[in-house]
Amino acid sequence: MQIAPSILSADFGNLTQAVRDAEQAGADRIHIDVMDGQFVPNLSFGPQIVEVLRRETDLPLEVHLMVEHPENWVKPFAAAGADMIMVHVESTPHIHRALSLIHETTAKAGVVINPGTPVSTISFLLPSVEQVLVMTVDPGFSGQHFIPDNLEKVDDLVTIRDRDDSLNYTIEVDGGVNVDRVHSVANRGADIYVAGSAVYNDEADVATNIKRLRDAE
Numbered sequence: 458m459q460i461a462p463s464i465l466s467a468d469f470g471n472l473t474q475a476v477r478d479a480e481q482a483g484a485d486r487i488h489i490d491v492m493d494g495q496f497v498p499n500l501s502f503g504p505q506i507v508e509v510l511r512r513e514t515d516l517p518l519e520v521h522l523m524v525e526h527p528e529n530w531v532k533p534f535a536a537a538g539a540d541m542i543m544v545h546v547e548s549t550p551h552i553h554r555a556l557s558l559i560h561e562t563t564a565k566a567g568v569v570i571n572p573g574t575p576v577s578t579i580s581f582l583l584p585s586v587e588q589v590l591v592m593t594v595d596p597g598f599s600g601q602h603f604i605p606d607n608l609e610k611v612d613d614l615v616t617i618r619d620r621d622d623s624l625n626y627t628i629e630v631d632g633g634v635n636v637d638r639v640h641s642v643a644n645r646g647a648d649i650y651v652a653g654s655a656v657y658n659d660e661a662d663v664a665t666n667i668k669r670l671r672d673a674e
């Protein structure tokens with residue numbers, strides 16, 4: 458599986474080092490959680506941070522937009538160097554427009570579903586995305602508890618993709634993935650998992666934490 462460390466759990470005073478550590482430890486991509494204090498009750502990064510991190514790493518940068526009016530933020534994040542931009546279906550009445558805007562840039566497009574949103578909500582969008590992000594916590598914070606029922610959505614997304622050759626989205630799981638949970642995520646056929654607090658914490662260094670996750674897959 459691919460691992461996408463989320464820098465939301467890293468030291469905000471040294472994000473460039475956090476990204477370098479992840480790259481050296483063999484991370485596959487960097488997950489950047491963007492929050493506006495409206496769609497979720499927290500604030501985090503703007504496009505300037507992506508621009509800074511773009512200069513630090515060749516790893517793909519994926520932006521998880523947790524904002525209202527995500528359409529307004531597609532171009533700034535793409536211009537800053539995002540390789541993938543993911544939009545919550547719950548965050549806009551104009552999800553097709555948001556995905557089309559992403560495809561007007563060089564970035565790939567992803568759609569995100571909250572724990573309370575069924576896969577059926579996005580079935581008409583699946584041909585239009587390169588990635589589906591299944592939230593296994595309610596978004597807003599790192600370090601929350603994994604909600605296991607959401608793994609059924611991974612089963613559904615794998616089955617739908619297997620049935621239709623024209624669909625080629627990757628399936629990513631985000632929230633509460635740690636050494637105790639990662640095996641169940643891998644088992645269900647997800648392609649990528651996000652790990653925030655399991656990678657960036659005071660217990661061990663980033664390389665040790667990533668190795669522990671890989672060993673537990």
Ligand SMILES: O=C(CO)[C@@H](O)[C@H](O)COP(=O)(O)O
Pocket residue numbers: 463465466488490521594595596597598599600601631632633634651652653654655
């Ligand atoms: O999008 C989010 C939270 O809203 C996630 O990307 C978390 O930041 C992941 O952190 P952990 O749950 O792995 O600690």
Ligand SMILES: [Co+2]
Pocket residue numbers: 463488489490521631651
């Ligand atoms: Co995220």
